[in-house]
Amino acid sequence: MFEIFLRVVLGVVLVGAALAKLTSARASIAALATFGFGEGPVRRLAWATLIATELALGVAVIAGSDPAAYAAAALMALFAALTAAALIRGRAGAPCACFGPRSTVSWLGVARNLALAAAFAILPSVDSIDIGTDGWLGIAVGVSLLACAGLTVAVLALAREVGMLRLQLGTQSALEIPGEGPAIGSRVADLADRLFAGARGDDALGLAVFSSEGCHLCQTLSPAVESVATDPRVSVGIFDEVADAELWLRLEIPGGPFAVALNGQGLVLAKGTFNSLAQLESVLATAERRRSEGIDRIPEEDSVARGIARLPIGA
Numbered sequence: 001m002f003e004i005f006l007r008v009v010l011g012v013v014l015v016g017a018a019l020a021k022l023t024s025a026r027a028s029i030a031a032l033a034t035f036g037f038g039e040g041p042v043r044r045l046a047w048a049t050l051i052a053t054e055l056a057l058g059v060a061v062i063a064g065s066d067p068a069a070y071a072a073a074a075l076m077a078l079f080a081a082l083t084a085a086a087l088i089r090g091r092a093g094a095p096c097a098c099f100g101p102r103s104t105v106s107w108l109g110v111a112r113n114l115a116l117a118a119a120f121a122i123l124p125s126v127d128s129i130d131i132g133t134d135g136w137l138g139i140a141v142g143v144s145l146l147a148c149a150g151l152t153v154a155v156l157a158l159a160r161e162v163g164m165l166r167l168q169l170g171t172q173s174a175l176e177i178p179g180e181g182p183a184i185g186s187r188v189a190d191l192a193d194r195l196f197a198g199a200r201g202d203d204a205l206g207l208a209v210f211s212s213e214g215c216h217l218c219q220t221l222s223p224a225v226e227s228v229a230t231d232p233r234v235s236v237g238i239f240d241e242v243a244d245a246e247l248w249l250r251l252e253i254p255g256g257p258f259a260v261a262l263n264g265q266g267l268v269l270a271k272g273t274f275n276s277l278a279q280l281e282s283v284l285a286t287a288e289r290r291r292s293e294g295i296d297r298i299p300e301e302d303s304v305a306r307g308i309a310r311l312p313i314g315a
Contacts, residue, residue, distance in 0.1 A: 003123070003126040006119070006123060006126055007061055007062055007064065007069075007123060008062055010061055010069075010072070010116070010119055010120060010123065011058040011059065011060075011061040011062035012058070012062075013058070013116065014054045014055070014057055014058030014061065014072060015054070015055060015058035015059070016099070017054055017098060017099050018050075018051045018052075018054035018055045018058065020097075020099050020100040021047065021050070021051050021054075021097055021100075022051055023100075024097065024100055025047075027095065027097055028047060028097035028100075029043055029044060029047045030095070031094075031095040031096055031097035031103075032046055032047060032097075034086055034091055034094040034095060034096055034105060035082050035085075035086060035096075053075065054075075056068075057071055057072045057075065058072075061120070061123070066123075066124040069120050069121070069123040069124050070120070070121065070124070072116075072120040073116075073117045073118070073119075073120035073121040074117075076113045076114070076116040076117035076120060077113070077114070077117040079098070079113040080110050080113035080114045080117065083096065083105055083106075083109050083110045083113060084110050086105045087105060087106075087107065087110070091105050092105055092106060093105065093106070096109065098113075173272070173279060173282040173286070174259065174270075174271075174272025174273060174274040174279040174280065174282050174283045174286075175272050175273040175274075175279075176270065176271055176272040176286075177254075177272075177273075179252075180252065180253075180254040180258075180271075180273075181251060181252060181253055181254065181258060181260060181268075181271040181272075182251045182252070182260060182268045182271065183268065184268055184269070184270070184271070184290075185267060185268060186267070186268050187265065187266045187267055187268075188251065188260075188262065188266050188268060189265075189266040190247075190266075191206075191208055191247070191251075191260070191262065191266060192206060192262055192263075192264065192265065192266030193266075194237055195207075195208060195235045195236075195237045195262070196235050196264060197235075203263075203264070204235065204263060204264030205233060205234050205235070205261065205262075205263060205264075205269075205284065205287060205288070205291075206234070206235040206236075206237070206261065206262050206263070206264070207228060207234055207235070207236045207237070207259060207260070207261050207283070207284060208237050208239055208259065208260040208261075208262070209225050209236065209237070209238045209239070209257065209258075209259050209280075210238075210239050210241070210244075210248060210253045210256050210257065210258040210259070210260070211225075211238055211239070211240060211241070211256045211257055212240065212241035212242070212255075212256045213240065213241075213242070214241075215241075215255075215256045215257065217256075217257060217275060218256045218257045221257055221274070221275070221276070221277075221280070224276070224277035224280055225238065225280065227277060228277075228280060228281065228284070234284065241256060254273065255273070257273065257274055257275070257280075258271070258272070258273050258274075259271065259272060259274055259280055259283045260283075261283050261284055261286070261287035262287075263287075263291060269286070269287035269290050269291055270283045270284070270286035270287040270290060271283065272286075
């Protein structure tokens with residue numbers, strides 16, 4: 001029974017390696033250059049032969065062929081030798097496409113191929129080995145420890161990736177270009193009138209989102225805009241490129257999605273092109289920071305030249 005299980009596992013490894021090469025044909029063909037195969041028909045022929053050999057040996061091993069097991073052992077030993085030779089030539093880290101396009105040349109790959117070669121070599125004689133209860137118990141404990149170690153490594157790797165992703169997201173901000181949109185510190189009273197209802201003070205904060213029905217990204221970001229609109233401290237308005245074409249033209253909106261944050265008096269505090277919820281929120285965060293610092297401290301191009309009166313806070 002154990003021999004059957006081992007045959008299936010090892011056969012699936014061979015078949016999986018062949019399918020991985022087949023599904024990423026271009027990358028696996030190019031990876032053969034690592035082992036000295038030239039370009040053109042020779043490399044493609046070697047790739048096709050390798051896939052056919054792995055598939056045939058994998059199926060034959062599962063079917064119970066002992067010669068196929070020995071042939072697979074020889075193939076794995078050959079792979080180990082070729083990988084070691086590539087390492088000696090200074091090709092560490094080069095693609096090998098052993099198990100897909102992400103596989104690279106390394107000493108770990110050499111050890112893996114040697115382990116597979118040994119497993120295939122002893123496969124025909126597995127049933128003749130008498131392991132006993134204590135032996136099986138030791139194997140089970142060893143496998144459990146290896147599984148725990150692998151799980152620990154996977155969790156640590158996942159934690160690192162999550163941390164890197166959070167750092168990356170944390171540094172994202174909307175693209176604010178002085179020549180695009182209304183100038184920082186300029187007053188856009190009619191925009192404020194459309195964003196705010198009734199009396200409003202300097203602590204009010206509005207967010208004008210310029211969107212377009214023909215913009216796929218704008219439609220994708222609709223949930224992000226709706227999420228920001230749930231904040232009771234922020235008045236959010238959406239201005240369409242067609243329905244509000246005059247406003248788009250007058251404020252020199254470069255295209256959607258674009259956001260402008262302003263206070264209750266209509267003074268522009270922040271602006272920028274965004275393509276994620278984090279970047280949209282960064283417009284509000286920048287507006288809050290600038291309002292606390294005083295907008296007259298913010299360098300901006302000469303807004304008078306653009307026909308927009310620049311006014312200090314409280315004017």
